[in-house]
Amino acid sequence: MNKIPKTVSRRLSLYQRCLKNLILQGKKNISSKELAEKLGFKSSQVRKDLSYFGAFGKRGVGYDTNYLLKMIERILGVNKSWSVVVIGAGNLGHALINYEILKKNGFYIVGIFDIDPKKIGKKIGELTIINMKDFKEFVKKSKVEIAVIAVPPSSAQQVADTIVESGIKGIVNFSPVIINVPQGIIVEEIDISIPFKNLTFKLTSNGFRGA
């Protein structure tokens, strides 16, 4: 398999989601043209992306949706399961634990942490909120691979430092600040306001509202 450029990874998740929907609809094959239309990409882009991992559609038949999905999931690392912890047991932490799509994609939340004595010991579904003091011990014992920062911005850097000290290499940051981590640690940032801004950019430039 050729080395896949990291820029492709964002599109892979979109291919994955689209293929899952197609399979649910009973679709066994799809052409690059159809796939491109569904995703708003160019056909040439789709063919190029898929060729990176050796998938070539058959003329007149297209790609086998099940096979393509399996390949993409292997590349995305979602054909395995991953142990995830969430730091911050607020509404966002609660929402993440109940977000079925994480489990469906192999991301299992195995622990949730907080520093608030009123929250520690309380249950969310099958999980009990754990004292942040016990974080490093838990990570070591439970072989956690991913930590999610779901705390207010003012605590995000401190939490990130603790995560790094624990030996976890992957962080998903929901806090709207940029955190500093040493080399070798990978951070994915989610800013909930970004889709809203994309939307208003499009609404404004489409003339629905004066600029």
Place this chain on the structure above:
Amino acid sequence: MNKIPKTVSRRLSLYQRCLKNLILQGKKNISSKELAEKLGFKSSQVRKDLSYFGAFGKRGVGYDTNYLLKMIERILGVNKSWSVVVIGAGNLGHALINYEILKKNGFYIVGIFDIDPKKIGKKIGELTIINMKDFKEFVKKSKVEIAVIAVPPSSAQQVADTIVESGIKGIVNFSPVIINVPQGIIVEEIDISIPFKNLTFKLTSNGFRGA
């Protein structure tokens, strides 16, 4: 001002966030090189993006951070305020209402809706959960511009149909299904699992875990 390609809009949000942080740190000017390094872009990309809206850095001085931020916010449509409603008063709905960053960017949640009689009438902060039955009337009265879908996947399409009927043109969809809307309606989809997949893709391809 030249027409800005839509592909640039995603990056604009990142520029905006970065500039806000820089201004908080007291930085008055920044070169395209520094900005590029902070964001992981190429300098040439930054210069190209910024030139779209007529911003040119001064040699040896760079860009005025405050001016640049204001221009970007005007283009993103976040220099005005937008009226937003949330459909679905679960954990995600609660999290969104408490997410300060939306307010900071001019997105004001003015109503939250549910169909669950146990939830209707309850308070979240200053908002009272409203019966979905009264949605269209509320939208008309309150001049709502953006609707957020925060319901389970099985109800997402039905909710989307109601939103479209209400006359709202912009939808942010947190439900992990693709919704169908007529032309002229703009949908931004957020799939919470995507940053997790991006992360595991990078963790796997960096050799932290065998592929």
